[in-house]
Amino acid sequence: MSPLSSISSFVVGKFRITPLSRSQPAGHHTASLSVRSGEGSQTHDRVYTFTPQFQSQESALMYAAVQGRYWLLNPAALA
Numbered sequence: 001m002s003p004l005s006s007i008s009s010f011v012v013g014k015f016r017i018t019p020l021s022r023s024q025p026a027g028h029h030t031a032s033l034s035v036r037s038g039e040g041s042q043t044h045d046r047v048y049t050f051t052p053q054f055q056s057q058e059s060a061l062m063y064a065a066v067q068g069r070y071w072l073l074n075p076a077a078l079a
Contacts, residue, residue, distance in 0.1 A: 007061045012072055014038075019064030020047075021057045028053040029060035033068050033078075048078050 009018035020032040030053060036045045050067065054060040071078050 007065065009034075010068075015072070017065075017068035017072070019061045019068060021054075021060035021064065023057065024053070028055065029057050030054075031060040031064040031067070033064045033071070035068070035071065 007019050009016050011017075014037045016034075016036040018034040018036070020034060022030045022032065024030060030049060032047055032049045034045055034047050036043060038044050048067070048071075050063065052063065054063065067078070
């Protein structure tokens with residue numbers, strides 16, 4: 001399993017948005033986004049993985065963070 005990294009999550013309303021990056025064997029990085037809501041046994045977490053590959057972990061994390069902000073403006077965008 002490849003290492004998974006994240007930058008600081010941010011909370012908007014009932015959602016916790018966490019940008020994630022996973023390193024790939026070829027040296028590239030994949031961006032993912034966790035959108036969590038609820039508490040305790042009512043927690044719901046959706047994880048989106050994006051197609052573009054990135055040269056650096058930082059680029060992948062920034063892309064995921066931008067997608068998270070876009071999702072907040074338009075939740076149907078990642079449906």
